[in-house]
Amino acid sequence: MQNLKDQVEVALERIRTGLRVDGGDVQLVDIEDGIVKVKLQGSCAGCPFSQMTLKNFIEKELKKAVPEIKGVASVQ
8 A cells, every 4th residue: 555645646646737738847845744745837827816826726636636635735
């Protein structure tokens, strides 16, 4: 069985496909107490909709793929 970090990385790889279409990307920084800390990259980094993308797309998909995840936070 995969550990939590590996499960999150697998899920993020699927999410990246959608982000890369618009020139964006996401990098896993850390997982702490069920909160996945990510860094938005590329066009996602400065996008005014980045928080919406973070909550409505990245967090939603991660929670679906890895039920142990409580939330997602963006870090610089």
